[in-house]
Amino acid sequence: MxxxxxxxxxxxxxxxxxxxxxxxxxxxxxxxxxxxxxxxxxxxxxxxxxxxxxxxxxxxxxxxxxxxxxxxxxxxxxxxxxxxxxxxxxxxxxxxxxxxxxxxxxxxxxxxxxxxxxxxxxxxxxxxxxCIPDSPYLRTCDDRLVEYGFTKVLYSARSEYQKIQIVDTVDFGRLLILDDMTNLAETDTLPYTHTLMNLPKENYEGKEVLILGGGDGALMNELQKLDKPPKFVTMIDIDEMVMEACNEFMPTVCGPYLRKDNREGPTHKIIVGDAVAFLENCL
Missing domain, CATH: 3.30.530 (Alpha-D-Glucose-1,6-Bisphosphate; Chain A, domain 4)
Structure with a gap:
């Protein structure tokens, strides 16, 4: 066959x-x-x-x-x-x-x-x-088709919410893929995560930050690494399987914060749940 x-x-x-x-x-x-x-x-x-x-x-x-x-x-x-x-x-x-x-x-x-x-x-x-299990052809957010040079599929599973893959690539290091769409790579910290944080313009010192989604842990990790970090960061993501996969295979992206024994501390809390429902309960 x-x-x-x-x-x-x-x-x-x-x-x-x-x-x-x-x-x-x-x-x-x-x-x-x-x-x-x-x-x-x-x-x-x-x-x-x-x-x-x-x-x-x-x-x-x-x-x-x-x-x-x-x-x-x-x-x-x-x-x-x-x-x-x-x-x-x-x-x-x-x-x-x-x-x-x-x-x-x-x-x-x-x-x-x-x-x-x-x-x-x-x-x-x-x-x-x-007709192969892990296709190298992925959609970007603006609906372009991109072929990535996979060297190894490290993780591939389907959660209750989406298909999750983490692969090693030639050009971008380890890459998180959700429902066949590129999500985040190890090389995205400066061009993507820091852009979301509006660095270096934004000053987070003493502030409270809420992350809706962010299951890859990148935002949480980069906020905690700031010289003048926020007072407290709360993150809510619905898919624990994404967190577990990133914790195991993308530790350079998420740091130690997605470990089950480290999801709550003096300056942070990670909640597995529906971000929309969380907001509705806050209002």
């Missing part, structure tokens, strides 16, 4: 409208040459200025590749014809495609296909790894 699925995508913007035969010749013949497999047409459809073609390799040499081609016709004289190509295979394309000497996988496929779409504006995407 395959351990993952790889998807490879190429888009072309063309000044002409290639026919079904041209699309087949331009895309399928190069894949047959590179893989040594033969492809058969599974489905074709033409409706409202769009052509859709799907092909499957015959798997006679153990190489299982599915290819989807779509042509979107020009909306106007000044517009481009759009062609999208999606190739999908179990496991790694590196094991299926015979790479050109001196070229990596992407360059091999690019070289084989681009010459068949002259005067085009191509966009090539790296192979995307799918």
């Amino acid at each position: 395959p351990q993952l699925v790889n998807t490879f995508m190429i888009d072309y913007q063309l000044d002409y409208e290639p026919s079904e035969d041209q699309l087949t010749k331009s895309v399928i013949e190069p894949f047959e040459r590179l893989s040594g497999a033969k492809f058969e047409l599974l489905f074709k459809n033409e409706v409202q200025g769009r052509i859709t073609l799907s092909f499957q390799s015959d798997n006679s040499n153990g190489k299982d590749i599915f290819i989807l081609i779509r042509r979107y016709d020009k909306a106007g004289a000044s517009e481009k014809t759009l062609v999208s190509i999606t190739a999908e295979a179990p496991d790694y394309f590196d094991d299926i495609i015979d790479k050109t000497p001196g070229m990596d996988l992407e360059d091999t496929i690019k070289d084989a296909l681009d010459k068949n779409f002259p005067d085009s504006e191509p966009t090539h995407y790296p192979a995307i790894k799918r």
